[in-house]
Amino acid sequence: MDNKNKEVIDAIEAPIYLKYKFTAGLAPARFLSQLKQGVLTGQRCPKCDNVYVPPRGSCPACGVATEEEVVLGDKATVQSFTIVSIPIPGNPIQPPYIVANLVPDGANISFIHLMSECVNEEVRIGQRVTAIWKPREEWDFAMDNIRYFKPLDEPDVPAELIGHLSVNGTEN
Amino acid sequence: MGELAAVVGIGQTKYASRRGDVSIAGLVREAAQNALEDADLSFKDIDAVVIGKAPDMFEGIVMPEIYLTDALGANGKPMLRVHTAGSVGGSTALVAASHVQSGTFKRVLTVTFEKQSESNAMWALSTPQPFSVHLNAGAGGYFAPIIREYIRRSNAPSDIGIKVAVKDRLHGARNPLSHLNLPNISHQEVEDSMMLWDPIRFLEACPSSDGACAMIIANKDLVSESPKPPAWILGGAMRSEPTIYAGRDEVNPRAGRDCAKDVYAQAGISDPRRQFDCAEIYVPFSWYEPMWLENLGFADQGEGWRLTLDGATSLDEGGDIPWNCSGGVLSSNPIGASGMIRFAEAARQVRGDADQHQVKDARLALGHAYGGGAQFFSMWVVGANKP
Numbered sequence A: 001m002d003n004k005n006k007e008v009i010d011a012i013e014a015p016i017y018l019k020y021k022f023t024a025g026l027a028p029a030r031f032l033s034q035l036k037q038g039v040l041t042g043q044r045c046p047k048c049d050n051v052y053v054p055p056r057g058s059c060p061a062c063g064v065a066t067e068e069e070v071v072l073g074d075k076a077t078v079q080s081f082t083i084v085s086i087p088i089p090g091n092p093i094q095p096p097y098i099v100a101n102l103v104p105d106g107a108n109i110s111f112i113h114l115m116s117e118c119v120n121e122e123v124r125i126g127q128r129v130t131a132i133w134k135p136r137e138e139w140d141f142a143m144d145n146i147r148y149f150k151p152l153d154e155p156d157v158p159a160e161l162i163g164h165l166s167v168n169g170t171e172n
Numbered sequence B: 001m002g003e004l005a006a007v008v009g010i011g012q013t014k015y016a017s018r019r020g021d022v023s024i025a026g027l028v029r030e031a032a033q034n035a036l037e038d039a040d041l042s043f044k045d046i047d048a049v050v051i052g053k054a055p056d057m058f059e060g061i062v063m064p065e066i067y068l069t070d071a072l073g074a075n076g077k078p079m080l081r082v083h084t085a086g087s088v089g090g091s092t093a094l095v096a097a098s099h100v101q102s103g104t105f106k107r108v109l110t111v112t113f114e115k116q117s118e119s120n121a122m123w124a125l126s127t128p129q130p131f132s133v134h135l136n137a138g139a140g141g142y143f144a145p146i147i148r149e150y151i152r153r154s155n156a157p158s159d160i161g162i163k164v165a166v167k168d169r170l171h172g173a174r175n176p177l178s179h180l181n182l183p184n185i186s187h188q189e190v191e192d193s194m195m196l197w198d199p200i201r202f203l204e205a206c207p208s209s210d211g212a213c214a215m216i217i218a219n220k221d222l223v224s225e226s227p228k229p230p231a232w233i234l235g236g237a238m239r240s241e242p243t244i245y246a247g248r249d250e251v252n253p254r255a256g257r258d259c260a261k262d263v264y265a266q267a268g269i270s271d272p273r274r275q276f277d278c279a280e281i282y283v284p285f286s287w288y289e290p291m292w293l294e295n296l297g298f299a300d301q302g303e304g305w306r307l308t309l310d311g312a313t314s315l316d317e318g319g320d321i322p323w324n325c326s327g328g329v330l331s332s333n334p335i336g337a338s339g340m341i342r343f344a345e346a347a348r349q350v351r352g353d354a355d356q357h358q359v360k361d362a363r364l365a366l367g368h369a370y371g372g373g374a375q376f377f378s379m380w381v382v383g384a385n386k387p
């Protein structure tokens, strides 16, 4: 048989979808249960007083368990961010979009979330934002109950105070 | 550190976006055979094999080391797998070295690889978890905000990253193994390339590569059995820190500073910029050069970008401390091997065996790798002089 003009197949694409059962553990289970009720919570370290969100049940810096629950508000500060323009196959979010590291008021650590209803070029470190939740009937045990964060008409937070605001948004 | 050990053989593959001519087994064997040839040895001279790669999900082959024993001549020999995310190439070299330094083995073959063409690393790094939103932003999406914070703190000119991107590609153009070969790359070309994760442009990010790197590490008593000059291992250190803790300095991670302090103490380094002749540092996004210049003590805090700007890290500009003469991660990035390539290229320099990207009379060099959320670090110092 003449194989000269035949294209050699040396690889095939075989996409698979893996579904996992996620065992949350004590602190994340509590966190996700509260999210289901539309409440964002963290946990305070008994040693250094820092509030973790999402709580993982311990403070890695002190090596101790965190138990005290702290209810956080919807307001947060932009610690840093990026404007994502790279097209990724299968991504439901259309680029360009803002991925921001946000510190909710009353917490001492940032998490990553989406920012929207904003002018991308005007997003900045220290900017104030608030959570926009999905409609109540769509709430699940998931962080994306918060659809995104949008800018607030409030003065920027100086860089050295980011991550150090009380739950009322005031300087600690 | 016990017994004195040295690198007596180095083997790399040609790096490319797709090495369709070889399987994973063929790829690692190519690197291993090149290393054996470089050391004038054969598989029978090897006591044990230490292998490393980044997450198994990258190629979708779980515990690939088990099937690679054959290709690496390791049947019936001890074999150990290392995994520390992107820093794995460096930590694998250190684990291999420790097996010689401890006196357990006389001669160890160490190999690392990635075959990114058989995978989708961006997908593998974006697994959904219920306690965080699934944003599909990949490694660039993770590191871009940290770079932005570095630029804010240091007041660095906005084009420092562009300068690094050009410099490392010009270095890479001297290296025939390089994945990217861009001898005519310009500042304008990098500036005009697509902004992927602001402030990271397409040409400020590393490519996705297939490739493998191997080294043979021998006890001092066996060094003379290989013909080429050895690279003496003068120090090695690893450090890690949690990805997430309140007050963590993501721009200038403590684990990196502590790791450098440790390895410098072992090798008697007090002024890295003056004492090292060159360094191979893990810079997958251009801005990590000034950031690591500070983290590793080559510059004061907030001043790293000045070295880059002045051409201190450039071979082409005659800099006093060239970084990534091989082209670095920005020119070739087979993830699991990228750290070992840094370690191996540092060794090539002090062996005087780096061809077109050789730093003249290099006697002392630093190899560095980092991984995960910049929380795993591994470093070694190699020298031409037997301590």
Ligand SMILES: [Zn+2]
Pocket: A045, A046, A047, A048, A049, A050, A059, A061, A062, A063
């Ligand atoms: Zn604590």
